[in-house]
Amino acid sequence: TPVIGVLALQGDVREHLIALASADALARPVRRPEELAEVDGLVIPGGESTTMSKLAVLFGMMEPLRERVRAGMPVYGTCAGMILLAEKILDPRSGQETVGGIDMIVRRNAFGRQNESFEAAVEVAGIGGGPVEGVFIRAPWVESVGAGAEVIAEHGGHIVAVRQRNVLATSFHPELTGDHRMHALFVDMVRAVK
Ligand code: GLN
Numbered sequence: 001t002p003v004i005g006v007l008a009l010q011g012d013v014r015e016h017l018i019a020l021a022s023a024d025a026l027a028r029p030v031r032r033p034e035e036l037a038e039v040d041g042l043v044i045p046g047g048e049s050t051t052m053s054k055l056a057v058l059f060g061m062m063e064p065l066r067e068r069v070r071a072g073m074p075v076y077g078t079c080a081g082m083i084l085l086a087e088k089i090l091d092p093r094s095g096q097e098t099v100g101g102i103d104m105i106v107r108r109n110a111f112g113r114q115n116e117s118f119e120a121a122v123e124v125a126g127i128g129g130g131p132v133e134g135v136f137i138r139a140p141w142v143e144s145v146g147a148g149a150e151v152i153a154e155h156g157g158h159i160v161a162v163r164q165r166n167v168l169a170t171s172f173h174p175e176l177t178g179d180h181r182m183h184a185l186f187v188d189m190v191r192a193v194k
Helices: 013-022 049-058 062-070 080-084 181-193
Strands: 003-007 026-030 041-044 075-078 086-089 102-107 117-122 132-137 141-145 150-155 158-164 167-170
Touching: 003 013, 003 181, 013 026, 013 181, 041 080, 041 181, 049 062, 049 080, 075 080, 075 181, 080 086, 080 167, 102 158, 102 167, 117 150, 141 150, 167 181
Parallel strands: 003 026, 003 041, 041 075, 075 167, 086 102
Antiparallel strands: 102 141, 117 132, 141 158, 150 158, 158 167
């Protein structure tokens, strides 16, 4: 059984732990480099990406995270987590560093104020059994991807899910729904590497 961590500096950690457990992984929170070293894969949750990024630097996690992602550890980021996995943020607030891992440019809060929160059915390549329920909360979208990144879902003409080798990212929050197919896909990615 793969051991999958959830980066527990800020955000909806508990919901991811539950979703991973129901997708047959051993899930545990990760706050320190020693804990990161013990997991086979990692989820970066939704929350607030500026805060999460600052806390990652403060807790000495930024470099260890970059190293593990480079070394091929599977990582899945939702919403703020997607932002942390982008090589580049459009108009980052000063000091917002990212872990990187996907050759993409993201726009924060892209879906705008009037639609701060909405749900939509999203067809995801590689997920069978119909569209997933996409929960979008002040969600980013992906402006553009590089050659190595594969777009696996769009909504309203905008890219909302991307995969590049060991790294997966969605603008939306499957952990807030009862549908754990995205987590199951990620657990499979971890099994394939392990
Ligand atoms: N808007 C948030 C950010 O920029 C992300 C929101 C979320 O994770 N639900 O970090």
